[in-house]
Amino acid sequence: MQKYYVERTFQAIVTVVSVMTLAFFLLRLMPGNPADAYRAELIQNNPEMSQAVIDQRVERKLNVLPSDPLHEQYLTYVGGLLRGDLGESINEGVPVSEIIAGALPWTIFTMSIALLLSFTIGISLGAAMAYKEGSRFDYGSSVLSILLNSIPNYIVGILLIWFLGYRLELFPTGGRYSNDMEPAMSPLEPLATAAFLGDAFWHASLLIASFTIVAAGGWALGMRGNSIQVLGEDYLRVARLRGLSERRIATRYVGRNAVLPLYTALLIAIGFALGGSVILEQVFTYPGVGYYMIEALEARDYPLMMGIFLVMTIAVVIGVYIADLTYGIIDPRAQARGGEH
Amino acid sequence: MSERTESLGALNDGDAFETVADNTLSRRERYRRLVDRWVLAPGRIVWSDVRARIGALILLLYVLVGLLGPRLYPEPAVNQGPRSVTPLAEGLTYPLGTDNLGRDILGQIIWATPSMLQMIMAGGLFVTVMGVAVGTTAGYAGGRTDRVISLITDIVMTIPGLPLIVILAAILEPQNPIVMGLILTINVWAGLAREIRSQVLSISRHSYVEASKAMGLSTPSIMVKDVLPNIMPYVLITFVNAARQVIFASVGLYFLGVLPYDSVVNWGVMIDQAVSGGAMHVTSMAHWLIAPLATITLLSFGLILFSQGTDRMFNPRVRARHSSTTSSDGEPTDDGATPTTGGGVR
Numbered sequence: 001m002q003k004y005y006v007e008r009t010f011q012a013i014v015t016v017v018s019v020m021t022l023a024f025f026l027l028r029l030m031p032g033n034p035a036d037a038y039r040a041e042l043i044q045n046n047p048e049m050s051q052a053v054i055d056q057r058v059e060r061k062l063n064v065l066p067s068d069p070l071h072e073q074y075l076t077y078v079g080g081l082l083r084g085d086l087g088e089s090i091n092e093g094v095p096v097s098e099i100i101a102g103a104l105p106w107t108i109f110t111m112s113i114a115l116l117l118s119f120t121i122g123i124s125l126g127a128a129m130a131y132k133e134g135s136r137f138d139y140g141s142s143v144l145s146i147l148l149n150s151i152p153n154y155i156v157g158i159l160l161i162w163f164l165g166y167r168l169e170l171f172p173t174g175g176r177y178s179n180d181m182e183p184a185m186s187p188l189e190p191l192a193t194a195a196f197l198g199d200a201f202w203h204a205s206l207l208i209a210s211f212t213i214v215a216a217g218g219w220a221l222g223m224r225g226n227s228i229q230v231l232g233e234d235y236l237r238v239a240r241l242r243g244l245s246e247r248r249i250a251t252r253y254v255g256r257n258a259v260l261p262l263y264t265a266l267l268i269a270i271g272f273a274l275g276g277s278v279i280l281e282q283v284f285t286y287p288g289v290g291y292y293m294i295e296a297l298e299a300r301d302y303p304l305m306m307g308i309f310l311v312m313t314i315a316v317v318i319g320v321y322i323a324d325l326t327y328g329i330i331d332p333r334a335q336a337r338g339g340e341h
Numbered sequence: 342m343s344e345r346t347e348s349l350g351a352l353n354d355g356d357a358f359e360t361v362a363d364n365t366l367s368r369r370e371r372y373r374r375l376v377d378r379w380v381l382a383p384g385r386i387v388w389s390d391v392r393a394r395i396g397a398l399i400l401l402l403y404v405l406v407g408l409l410g411p412r413l414y415p416e417p418a419v420n421q422g423p424r425s426v427t428p429l430a431e432g433l434t435y436p437l438g439t440d441n442l443g444r445d446i447l448g449q450i451i452w453a454t455p456s457m458l459q460m461i462m463a464g465g466l467f468v469t470v471m472g473v474a475v476g477t478t479a480g481y482a483g484g485r486t487d488r489v490i491s492l493i494t495d496i497v498m499t500i501p502g503l504p505l506i507v508i509l510a511a512i513l514e515p516q517n518p519i520v521m522g523l524i525l526t527i528n529v530w531a532g533l534a535r536e537i538r539s540q541v542l543s544i545s546r547h548s549y550v551e552a553s554k555a556m557g558l559s560t561p562s563i564m565v566k567d568v569l570p571n572i573m574p575y576v577l578i579t580f581v582n583a584a585r586q587v588i589f590a591s592v593g594l595y596f597l598g599v600l601p602y603d604s605v606v607n608w609g610v611m612i613d614q615a616v617s618g619g620a621m622h623v624t625s626m627a628h629w630l631i632a633p634l635a636t637i638t639l640l641s642f643g644l645i646l647f648s649q650g651t652d653r654m655f656n657p658r659v660r661a662r663h664s665s666t667t668s669s670d671g672e673p674t675d676d677g678a679t680p681t682t683g684g685g686v687r
Contacts, residue, residue: 011492011495011496014492014496015495015496015499018496019496019499019500022500026508026509026512029512030511030512146642146645146646146649147642149645150585150638150641150642150644150645151638151641152588152589152592152593152637152641154593154596155612155634155637155638158612158616158621158630158634159634161621162621162630166621166622272501272502274501275501275502275503275504276503278503278504278507278597279503279593279594279596279597282597293504293507294507294597294599297507297508297511297599298598298599305507305508305511306508308504309501309504309505309508312501312504313499313500313501313504316499316500316501317499320495320499
């Protein structure tokens, strides 16, 4: 078991380093080499600037100095990243980490609510479907789940914006909160904070809904399959013969064993939700990290783009790492098998 | 295999000439069996399942449109008709209406299909080949090979796909749909490889694989005869999932405008143009948005139905019921590409 934890930690570190390396080379491969392009721009705009100052500026933006040998560039780049220095946005002129710090909470806010909602709805529905396997309810819900799961979430988003945003004008069609709303987050002003949170939630609700509607279908189908498998196990017959209540069987035996395999999937999904936010946030013009990533791409703001990519990857690494470490605690069987699940 | 040894024997005996006719006949017989096993029996099973039947019909429709559409239907062009015509307003000239530039919407959908199908095929094949090759190697080789491959697979799996694709598309600016398909599935194969690895691990512990090893069969033949048939369900389902991934990602990225496109617009570009052209605000322009949305949803729905229905195709008991050769000919099991023991695995 000890060995497993060590291996997993090693793997997480290797992953992060590999992605940093990948990011470095991708940055070098970017069309029009951003470092050279930025240097040319600096020289053109400030003809009197000395070579040293220009080098310094380029390095601050990109964390690399194109005149250095490749391995030195690599070391400076990774060294900077490890210190939390993601470079500086070319267009905004502020550190990338600052932009991400401003946008990430909003993405986490929407995506965590969306994930929890979809997971809760999905497993409840899936369990109910499995329990009434073969019934009209099961059949109808299965078809509905497949149908919902087969639509990309951004299409659901477009449809929701279309009808609830523009047609019925029930929901805002973009932004984090109303223009006339003062951001307030303080326990001293509970009313203002509640109003602000409510407003923020109102603005995020369509985004959350479009993610939830699609993902819930997937969770439901997964839970249904797992539950049906568990329902066929011998220990359930034993439990019934022992005279345990149906309720206890449903929650402790079926529910628990059917949800367990989904636990890893849930933690992995947390990371992927960040990546999936790229398109959704664009549809809803919701300024989270995904939104800024596309903005950065269109503006050829490569440091910002790579910074967001790195943050998203590290989020997935952490999610998967926590999943693997805690799985043994939740499911003792995995512990016995040394984590080979 | 038995025919081959017989014909070898015939050569040694010197009456090879007499066995020629017999040999070709049995070869034809063998092809007939192959066709029956890999085409007819699966076909019958697919047809017997409502989900798979609907799914197959939907997919067939798209393939036909992709193959024949551009030949039969005029290419959409700016100002080919009046602007913003609603569906069927001018009879059957513009069945789905036109957009704000006067382009026929049905024409745009049809003309975008071939490149979409190419993208899907490229992505699906790439994922399948990579996933099966990497997964079986890791699962079968074990030891250090397995550990290194698994580490790489896990790393690839962890990298968030969409942002990586966005970056790669920015670097490579691919125009070719096949290259696009490969980029869009750049990290999808890892999931399949991991699944297949664990399947192969459990299969290679089965007694019949042990028996094949003890009989001294070569690793490739054990792979092909004992291991691969058991992972076929995964392969097919993953192919379908990869196809959906390609559709979702490509349409989404074309919609965002981060992928380059030429004169023939993609379904995603259509959505983008409809949204920015105000189709959400004006009721009379709704068809412009609905047409590509419905096209994508229907294709994805067809793929899911098909993969769900074909799940049964690999169930040996269902196969046996629908196959005409397995029951009547009573052929030796070691010759069979679908061992009946396969049902125990999964």
